[in-house]
Amino acid sequence: MYETSLGAIGVFVGFVLFVLWISYHFARQTKGSKGYFAAGGNIHWSINGIAFAGDYLSAASFLGICGMIATVGYDGFLYSIGYLAGWIVALFVIAEPMKRLGRFTFTDALDSKFNSKGIQLTSAISTLVVSIFYLIPQMVGAGTLVEPLLGLPHHVGVILVGTIVIIIVATAGMASTTYVQFMKGGLLIIFSISVVLITLYNGLSTHPKPNRNEPPITLKTLAATVGQDGKPVPADAAYTLIGTQEPSAGLVFAKLSNADKQGWWHLTVDENKNPIFTEAYWVTTLAVPVQDSKGASVSILYNGIPKTDSKPLQSGFIQKLIYRGESVDEIRNLSIAEFLATIKNSTIVRFLNKSFTDGSDKVMVYYQKPTSGKELLTPGVKFKVDQAKGAKLMDKLNFASLMMALFFGTAALPHILIRYYTVPTPAAARKSTIVAIAAIGLFYVLTLFMGLGAMVNGVVDLTDNNMSAPLLAKSFGITLFAIISAIAFATVLGTVSGLIVAASGAVAHDLMDRFFNMKLTDKGKVFSGKVAAIAVGCLAMFFGIIFKGMNVSYLVGWAFSVAASANLPAIVMMLFWKGTTKRGIAASIVVGIISSVGMILLSPEMYERYGMTRSAAPIGLDNPGIVSIPLSFIVLVIISLITKPEKAVAIEAR
């Protein structure tokens, strides 16, 4: 368990009070639907650009990407590259036309030429589907963050975030949301730079300390011999073999006893192919709970100690540190290039895990996997792309499909698109996108250093890599941890606010006002928007609580795939093909949603989550974009050609 820090609580409370003050301040100024849904349309482009960064850099970016880089290296950075590249589509294709054609929501722009009920309904549904997919991981992340930060249970964290966000959105809508996002975007970048600079200054060591005042990480290695019964025996007589487990072919764990302590070790070989035991970490899920030091019933043990009495399982370090061709124990004050070059030439110990049953208990062992820096700084540790390592065509298509969804998804995310209506002109929309690219690009460059810094500094929580960046900050001191944790929390607030404004606009403006033609007054529309925001906020809290403990970060990937498949073809074709019809747009949105969601539900990854085997899945792809995006384009073209207005057909016939 993490210790609750008073400093962290102080920074957090101060931050929340400031956010509430912003909401109160703008609530008095926000009048009418233009103020509520588009912040009056007069936000300066530079503020809007940083607010874009605050909107876009969600928990998936700050916590998810840093955590992924900390465990698989460069493959996590591929997300950074794809997420940033998506802004090119936003800048060159979407920004100015979106501003020129719309008013409050991207449905306005899509429907600007047609005034079609079909477009209003389908694109509002698409906005809601994408926003909900995006909201769930943010809310789960909020609960996860608040647990170590404030020592509060998960559901309290979710309710806390939900309530604050509802206050932000229901008081002043897009105005307060904009300034909360601006503040969060700015702080995130400034403090990420600080963390990276300290990481570079502290340099690299073979014995990192996950916490300043604690001893460095030391994991033992024992020589092994083979006994007469063919079983491995520790050469050190102080250790006795209790038993072995082989959860998969060639992967052997040994339970060793030393004095009265028992622990799991990985039986492997050293450089000279001699058998050795390497010390591992393990989590035991007990069939019969035990009592912790406070008398509470606990069924999870960390390294044999009740979870509530144990420190988190943090590790990850450099085994062989090679600096400028020489083996060293420590090197400080590195430049960016030296940091990367040193990691590339060194050997890093990361941890893989495997679970098995030991008697009536379930054991998850986290074992050492020495990996060359060269391997960690090239694609292929997480994504199978190399034929030499057994990658098949479908693996390569999966990778290409993911990169395609990231590229085309950004410019089709509803909570991003509504930010084009908060600036006064198309030129300002363009300039704010460029500020966003600069801020987001800088942040994504920093993710590589934060992730690799976490990987080699012994801070990665083996049971949950999402806390890697805040824990890296914690290794530098509790003050920085407090600030970074509060920023991570703000990250959730900023993105959730944007998503709820988008969903609120879809319900109040697209559905109630336009699709159902309820003829709302301006005040009525704002009131409906606020009620919708409260309803969506409550729904988000509900999902945040019921999905507790599930790794739902893949839902962000879903949101990108659905947005890229449902929204992008419609936006692009409406802008650039005169033959586009209203039925073509509506059909392409419907096909985009159904094909992308359907393919995901039938994917190997989901079949694993259903408890079946990957091979049982009828579709080989985990990422649907490579099929669903072109399919949505094709449907739009075919339906548009079939439903072409008669007049146009007649002219062509002549």
Place this chain on the structure above:
Amino acid sequence: MDHGPVSDWSKDKASKFKTRIGIWMFMLYTIIYLGFILICTLDPALMASDIGGSNLAIIYGFGLIIFALMLAFVYNAICTAAEEELNDPEDFKTGEEE
């Protein structure tokens, strides 16, 4: 029913030109991004090639981020110049006015 733009601004005579430039720059970036994906999938070993103290994966990855920013600045400069040249400054609003 009012669902048009929230702000009024005069017609931008540079609009078509900007769209054309945008499409070209988008295609240029897409080709370079596609090149990255193709190397990753068809010849991943190439990504491990040393370039100075770094490797192709790092250089190409950072390159994609930096190139996006460079293109964005160039695009903005071209668009701003076109807006100033083709529009009447009295009528055209850029968002700088307050």
